[in-house]
Amino acid sequence: MIDELVELLKKEQAGDDQKKEYCETEFDTSDDKKKELEGIIADTETSIEETKDTIETLAAEIEALDDTIKALDKSVAEATEQRKEESEEYTSFMAGNTAAKELLGMVKNRLQKFYNPKLYKPPAAAAAFVQVQAHTQLKVEETSFAQYKKAEESAGILQMIDEMAAELEKEMTVAEAEEKDAQADYETMMSDSAAKRGADSKSMEDKVAAKADAEAALEGSETTKASTEKELAATKAYIMSLHADCDFLLQYYDQRKEARASEIDAMGKAKAVLNGADYSLMQTRHSSKVVKFLAHA
Secondary structure, three states: OHHHHHHHHHHHHHHHHHHHHHHHHHHHHHHHHHHHHHHHHHHHHHHHHHHHHHHHHHHHHHHHHHHHHHHHHHHHHHHHHHHHHHHHHHHHHHHHHHHHHHHHHHHHHHHHHHHOHHHOOOOOOHHHHHHHHHHHOOOHHHOOOHHHOOHHHHHHHHHHHHHHHHHHHHHHHHHHHHHHHHHHHHHHHHHHHHHHHHHHHHHHHHHHHHHHHHHHHHHHHHHHHHHHHHHHHHHHHHHHHHHHHHHHHHHHHHHHHHHHHHHHHHHHHHHHHHOOOOOOHHHHHHHHHHHHHHHHO
């Protein structure tokens, strides 16, 4: 019976040893997993905040680019309308000055008929002469030229007409140069505006794509966080179950082991007594106390 009791105590100790190893391993593994999951959650939360900031920044940049493109389109439309008006004014101005020059030429030619007949050029058609009369109201054929009998007088009048024609020519030259400059500036503006709009549109497309990617990443991070939190909760629950199952053993493992060792030793001495060895009654009483402790545990 003593041998069987000793063997039972040894089996119980082996069971404690195995369970202690199991509990310590599971605690270490679970604690490592808990720390890992907490780290993943912390990193994911940081990533979520950074991604939200990125999305907010991209949204503001996209809005700013959209406003820039709209403002650019508006300025292009206004410049185009202004250029159209300027071109119409230029065309009208040139047509008026050209008509005025032709009219002065006709008047000068008419005066040449009186002052310098050799330089006079007959009109191509009577209708043209009638048109000249309608515009000038000069009625040269009905005017008395007695006051222009002197050569110096004729030279003064013809010179005045030439000066007027030259002034018109000068104005037309200046207007033509200004029109060319204005058109060149307009074309440069259109080219620059088209280039800027293209660049802004490309940048906007890139930012829209980046925002979409960031939003997808945010959704993925939030999903990861949610699943990791569930796994962490399960890990914590498992650790709590380990505490319920292992804490008593781990707390009293050394005492239980020592008590079994003492009991086995006492059993050995008791067996020796039964075999005729001389041991004190005090030791036998000690063995009884150990048995009671183990039975209670």
